Amino acid sequence: DIQMTQSPSSLSASVGDRVTITCRASQGIRNDLGWYQQKPGKAPKRLIYAASSLQSGVPSRFSGSGSGTEFTLTISSLQPEDFATYYCLQHNSYPPVFGPGTKVDIK
Amino acid sequence: EVQLVESGGGLVQPGGSLRLSCAASGFTFSSYWMSWVRQAPGKGLEWVANIKQDGSEKYYVDSVKGRFTISRDNAKNSLYLQMNSLRAEDTAVYYCARDDRYFDWLLDYWGQGTLVTVSS
Numbered sequence: 001d002i003q004m005t006q007s008p009s010s011l012s013a014s015v016g017d018r019v020t021i022t023c024r025a026s027q028g029i030r031n032d033l034g035w036y037q038q039k040p041g042k043a044p045k046r047l048i049y050a051a052s053s054l055q056s057g058v059p060s061r062f063s064g065s066g067s068g069t070e071f072t073l074t075i076s077s078l079q080p081e082d083f084a085t086y087y088c089l090q091h092n093s094y095p096p097v098f099g100p101g102t103k104v105d106i107k
Numbered sequence: 108e109v110q111l112v113e114s115g116g117g118l119v120q121p122g123g124s125l126r127l128s129c130a131a132s133g134f135t136f137s138s139y140w141m142s143w144v145r146q147a148p149g150k151g152l153e154w155v156a157n158i159k160q161d162g163s164e165k166y167y168v169d170s171v172k173g174r175f176t177i178s179r180d181n182a183k184n185s186l187y188l189q190m191n192s193l194r195a196e197d198t199a200v201y202y203c204a205r206d207d208r209y210f211d212w213l214l215d216y217w218g219q220g221t222l223v224t225v226s227s
Contacts, residue, residue: 046215093212
């Protein structure tokens with residue numbers, strides 16, 4: 001199975017900060033990666049698919065990049081509603097595997 | 108609007124069984140692969156199983172093979188997860204999710220989840 005790691009596991013940031021989260025795959029997965037946001041007690045919501053394509057309705061301050069084994073999710077200017085946990089998902093091959101998550105909280 | 112509503116969770120003893128249901132609306136259910144994903148309390152997300160549009164193909168994560176069965180009823184727009192021989196480590200919120208139409212193994216919409224607690 002492909003293994004996924006994320007860094008950092010958590011971060012504290014202020015409103016307006018630029019935030020970058022990294023996801024790494026144990027082997028190349030082309031651009032077969034999605035990013036999800038989850039708030040406490042809520043279902044995950046997809047933000048990015050195909051590594052860099054923005055899901056319809058998601059604010060443009062979210063962006064994704066990368067291919068192969070290293071990927072990033074960037075929030076250009078953190079907003080109060082962005083405090084949440086973020087997960088990457090590799091969907092290159094069975095079984096699909098999520099990263100362990102990155103919790104973004106208020107500094 | 109895509110809606111996925113899970114039900115059937117609850118408290119069950121180790122070794123017991125439970126059947127989860129997911130009612131889908133707002134899209135053509137029979138045109139999509141569907142998945143179950145779980146999240147243990149305070150932990151990350153784990154994909155559990157998925158099923159092809161007509162039910163002819165099913166895939167499972169290794170930890171549930173032989174114990175869980177995914178199924179669907181397209182006439183009722185419903186997805187199911189039959190869980191047998193339950194273990195404490197199966198305790199989690201179980202989410203029903205729709206597979207992306209264009210990308211294998213990628214999920215787009217999720218339900219709100221149903222909690223399964225395995226404990227004596």
